[in-house]
Amino acid sequence: MAGADTVIFEEEFAKINAVCDRLRGEANALVVFIVDKNGQLISASGETEHLDTTSLASLTAGNVAATGGIAKLLKEKEFATQFHEGEKANIHIQIVGQRVILVVIFDTRSSLGLVRLRVRKASEELNKVFDSLVEKAKKPGAMSVLEEITDEDIENLFNE
């Protein structure tokens, strides 16, 4: 299969969540979330109870993929940053280390300049965490849950 599976372990998950929480505080943002490029939500911080984060994740990844398509046509590697301005809410989308997408939703209590500044710092931290994740996932036994799946498990999924 092409590409590697994305795996998140507890230690890194806690670090990623901590970066999101801190970024939300420092940027005065409403919501911060991280999505992988295939549309899977990795982490969310903030007022997410009324948000459909699964759909947001998928649409953000779709948006980033489409923008990446435009970049290719223009012979650009990527457009790493996107910003959408609404009447009440704004959304800042940043590709981190060419592998995950950092999304910040904010309102008038913050500003684009502040968000940009904080996102830059958070991106560096996230890069380190994802680097260590990649290394960890390569180690034997890292994906043990997959190795332990039995045929019976698979059958049972459909017998409920």
Next chain:
Amino acid sequence: MSFINYSSREINCKIVYYGPGLCGKTTNLKYIFGNTAPDAKGKMISLATETDRTLFFDFLPLSLGEIQGFRTRFHLYTVPGQVFYNASRKLILKGVDGVVFVADSQIDRMEANIESLDNLRENLADQGYDLDRIPYVVQYNKRDLPEIAPVEELRPLLNPGGVPEFEGEATNGRGVFATLKAIAKLVFMELKRSRGT
């Protein structure tokens, strides 16, 4: 490319429904959405044109139950079938774990089926996948319509590799869940195989 979270104990996989324009990919998803328990599904998103043709993709998140204490979640996507939306189709195949090819059984759509299947193979190759090696099933849809080709005629053209195949009538649901179950099974078998010791 599955996504495994050891912390929230979740395995997420991506399945793409592929096929020519108006073959019933969105109808498959709509039927699944309409016939799944509310707690097992998220919102269905359709990015469609004013005339209800898929513009970018449809998206439906679905929970299937637990494996080894991990919740399994499938993200189902469709691609736009119309020939000129190829750039979008390519993007949606990124990170795919399994593909369902929905064929239109009507005799006059045979050419469109073959063209779409060739396009699937090509677009997968662009992303580094080989159609003969990834989890893949075929659904012969629209079996309830007149003027359809017999499956025996469709098979050599659309399923020469002999992957699991199903007759479908997506509007009334026949074959829809059988197709989904088959691809989900293949995806898990592949995950196990690729990581098996």
